[in-house]
Amino acid sequence: MRTVGIIVEYNPFHNGHHYHLQQSLKITESDAVVAVMSGHFLQRGEPALLNKWTRAEMALRGGCDVVIELPVAYSTQAAEWFAYGACALLEATGVVDALCFGSEAGDIAPLRRVARLLAHEPESFGRLMADELRTGASYPAAYSGAVRAFMAAADDQEAAAFAFEQPNNTLGLHYLLALERLGSAIEPFSLRREKAGYSQTSITDAQIASATAIRKLVAESASPEHAAPFVPPSTMELLLRDHAAGRGQNSWKQYAPTLFHKLVSESVSDLGGYYEMNEGLEYRVKRILPKLGDIAFETLLEQLKTKRYTRTKLQRAMLAVLLGHRKELLAPDRLRSGIQYIRVLGYSPRGQELLKRMRKSAKLPILSSAASADGMLPYLELDIQATSAYALGWKDAGPRDLFRDYYEKPITI
Template identity: 55%
Template sequence: MRTVGLIVEYNPFHNGHAYHLRQSRAIADADAVVAVMSGHFLQRGEPALVDKWARTEMALAGGCDLVIELPVAYATQAAEWFAYGAVSLLEATGVVDAFCFGTESGKLAPLMLAAELLANEPAAFKDMLKLRLDEGSSYPGAYSDAVSAYLHRQGHLDASGFPFDQPNHTLALHYLLALKRIHGVMEPLTIAREKSQYNDEHATDASIASATAIRKQLLDSRSLQEAGAYVPFSTQAVLADRWAKRQCPVSWDNFRIALFNAILTRTPSQLADIHEITEGLEHRICNSMPQLTEATIDQLLTALKTKRYTHTKLQRALLSIMLGHSKADFTRDKLATGVQYIRVLGFTEKGKLLLRRMRKAASLPVLLSAARPPASYRYLELDTTATAIYMLGVSGANSASMYRDFRGLPIIGQSPGDSPL
C-alpha cells in the first residue's frame, strides 16, 4: 500500500485542502494518505477555530486515512521547528513513502538545491543571516534574504532569484532541510497552490478560498452561511454540529482572561524564562499592560508591535506565556531530539490497516491516548495541558472535555465514498 504524507492544520478543512489531497494522492500514485495535523494551537500562535477532534473528523471525511498529532511543542513554532517535528513524525511512522506540500510556484528544484547547500548551515550563510538580523529585519525576512544571497555567492544565479520569502516556499524549504537533517528516505513532492494563497484574507474565487479568509468570514459574520461555498459538505456538517453546541468558532478572544492572568501573575524576570520572550520583550509586555484603554488581545498586540517583532512572533510569545512554555523545554538540543511518540487522532478502515503496519514498522511508540505515558514524555504533557487550557475557552467546558486526551480514543471515520456526510 503506497502511502503519501501531508502536513496540515485544517483550520478548517476546505475545498483547497480537498484539491491538494486529491492531487497529492495522484502525483504520489498513493493508495492511502497519512496526515500529521497540529492540535489545538497553531503555527501562527493562534487557537484553532474548532478542537482537534472535530478537525480530525473533517480530515477523515475529506480523504485522509490516518491522522496523527503534531505536538504543540512543534505545532506552534516558526518554520524551522514546525517542519522538523512534522517531517520527523511522518518519517518515524515507517509507512509513508512520499510527502507532498503546496507551494506558490509548484517548483521543487530551487528548494532542493537550497536544502542541499544549507542543511549544515555553512558559516558564510550564518554570517549573512546575522548581518540581516542586525540590520533590523524580522527573522523570516532575514532568513529568506540570506538564502538568496548565499545561493548567489555560490554561483546559482537562477535559484538566487527564487522567491524564498513566500510563506509556502519558506515552509517547503524547511521541510526539505528537515528531511536532510534526519536522513529521511521519504520522497518529497510539491504542487502549486491554486486560486488563493496562504495569507489571503478575502475570497476571490467562487469555490476556493484560503483558511484565513474562511475563518475571517466565520468570525466576522458569526454565521456558517457565507463560508459554505468554500468547504465540503462534510466540513459544514462538523462545523454546524459544534456551532449548535457553541463550541466554535474559537479565537484569541476566548482566552483573554487566561492570557492576562498569566501575564499579571508573573514578574518580568519570570516572563523572561518563557519560550519566545527575547531581547527585553518581557519589559515591553509589562510596560504595555497599564497603557491599554481596553483589555483586549488585539490592543495588546498593537501596543507590542515593532519592525523587529512580527504579528505572528508576538502571538507565539503570548501563547507561550498562556501555556507556560519555558525556555528550558524548548532548547535546540531538546527540539532536535524530536518527538518520542506517535499520537493517533483518528483513522478509517484503510487507516486501521496502516495502523497495524505502523505498529510494526514505526521507530517510535504508537499511542492511542495519553493515558499512562512514560514520565519522560514531556511534550505529551504539554499537549494534555494545551487541551485543558483550550477547552477552558470553549463554551460548556467540563472535566470530560478538558481531560479527553486521557479518556478518549481516536476518531473512527469513514472514507468520503462511504461517509453519510
C-alpha cells in the first residue's frame, strides 16, 4: 500500500484542501493518506476555529486515512520547526513513501537544489542572514533575501529569482530541508496552489476560498451556512454541529482576558522568559499596555506591530505567554530530539490497516490517548495543557473538556 503524507491545519477543511488531497494521491500514485495535523493552536499563533477532534473528523470524511497530531511544541512554530516536527512524524511512522505539499510555484526543482545546499547551513549563509537582519528586516524577509543571495553566489540564477517569501513556497523549502536533515527516503512532490492565496481574505471564485476567507465569513455571519459553497457537505455538517453546541468559532477574542491578566501581572523578567519574547519585546509590551485605548487583542497587536515585530511573530509570542511556553522548553536541542510519540487522532477502515503496519514499523510509540502513554512525556504534557487552555474559551466547558486528551479515543468513520 503506497502511502502519501500531507501536512495540514484544516482550519477548516475546505474544497481547496479536498482538491489537494485527491491530487496528492494521483501524482504520487498512492493508495492511502497519512495527515499530520496541528492541534488546537496553529502555526500563525492562533487558536483553531474548531477543536482538533472535529477537524480530524473533517479530514477523515474528506478522504484522509490516518490523522496524526502535530504537538503544540511544533504546531505553533515558525516554518523551520513546524516543518521539522511534521516531517519527523511522517518519517517515524515507517509507512509513508511520499510527501505532497502545496506551493505558489508548483515547481519543486529549485527548492530541492536549495535544500541540498542549505541542509546544514554553511557559515557563509549565516553571514548572509546576519547582514539581512541588520537592515531591520523581519526574520522571514531576511531569510528569503539570504537564500537568494546564497543561490546567486552559487550561480543558480533560477533559484536566486525564486519567490521564497511566499508562505507556501517557504514552508515547502523547510519541508525539504527537514527531509534532508532527517536523512529521509520520503519522496517529495509539490502541487501549485490555485485560485486562492494562503491568507487571501477576499473571495474571488465560486467554489474555492482560502481558510482565512472562510473563517472571516463564519465570524461575520450568524451561522456558518454562508460558507457552504466553499466547503464539502461533511465539513458544513460539522461546522453546524459545533456551532449549535457553542463551540464552533474560537478566536483570540475568547482568550484575551486570560492573556491580559498574565501580561499585566507578570514582571518584565518573567515575560522575557517566554518563547518568542526576544529583542526587548517584553519591555515594549509593558510600555504599551497602559496606553491602550481598550482591552482587546487586536488593539494590542496594532500597537505592538513594527517592521521587525510582524503580526505573526507577535501572535506566536502572545500564544507562548497564554500557554506558558518557556524558552528552555523549546530550545533548539530539545526541539531537534523532541518527537517522542505518534498521537493518532483518527483513522478510516483503510487507516486501520495502515495502523497495523505502523505498529510494526514505527520508530516511536503510537498513542491513542494521553492515558496510553507510558509515563508523562514533556511535549505530551504541553498538548494536554493546550487542550485545557483551548476548552476554557468555551462558556460551558467542564472538567472532561479540559482533560479530554485522557478520555477521547481516536475518531473513526
